[in-house]
Amino acid sequence: METARAGYATLVADRTILRYHANYTASEPLVGEAVRRCYAKQVDTVRRFLGDDNAVRHWFGAGMLDNVVAVLGLTDIDEPWAHVLTGR
16 A cells, blocks of 8 residues: 555656646536546445455545645655654
8 A cells, every 4th residue: 555655646746736636626517427436436446455444444545645745745844743744
């Protein structure tokens, strides 16, 4: 799981990529429907690998935290609260 998170962090190193993230436009009905279908498939896939719902929630929660860390540039901030969120 840590390897996947590190790969994701590399992918979103350019913070502008998150501006185009479908989650942020899901209030548009057609986009929202497509995003929900995509999440359903992701949840099914992650559940097959991890086995239980708590692990699935943790996986997705960690991903959301990774987005916050990337968008706010927290790896560049040397403050205790930023260290908590980045795990440093």
